[in-house]
Amino acid sequence: MASEPMTTQTTSWFGSTTEQSGPRSPPQYALVASETIDLESSSSELITSVVEALIDVIEPAGGQTTLSLYEYVDPDALENIIEASASKQSDVEVRFTIEDYLVTVRSDYTILIHESLGAHSDASEKFRHK
Template sequence: MQSSATVAKTATTTWFSTETNTPGSNPPTRYKLTESYPIDPAQPPIQEVIDAVLDMSEPPGGQTTLTLYEHIDPDALADLLDASKDKQSHVEVRFQVDGYLFVVRSTNTILVYEPL
């Protein structure tokens, strides 16, 4: 599988965490931006998301048992992105797969973060 990904500038975040930094607990997970994928407006956005997820989580042998529905509802994601275009507002959907944090933005971008 060829990737149309480009390595983005290094950035870190503690997004997508319900962890709190209380005394005696581990600090929230930090993430580093590792990939940025454009979403081709001519393609269904969910296909671009699937390609990004597979690019980051596909084992070297090429076979995967990944079921996207275990991590996010693809139909709901598509509906959110479509509604965002109709209302001319921006949305950002975050989900995790295999430790990676995927951020899908209605501005036609998919960002992938890996835990530090």
């Protein structure tokens, strides 16, 4: 019995799904984690959820269980943008990179973590969906 090929969902920094070639092609990322936070959550839970999702995927060296977002993005500004967008029911997403990962936080309280296709040989093996 032949198995069906596994499809990997990919994106680029700007969300383009078109293939480009050449020396200046934008990096491509494969989705490795997706989590939607309960909409009843307070904004302080948003940052905690982002950090927990990142720690699950990145698996910091030495069993580290904390991650400082301040090195990559202003957590207060992220909370303010997402909270304001959610209260106005406008669709907004904030994207930033941490190491070889592209993190997207949407105003519907969805967190998407994409791994650079150049970072590891098979990012699709790490895919998980909460």
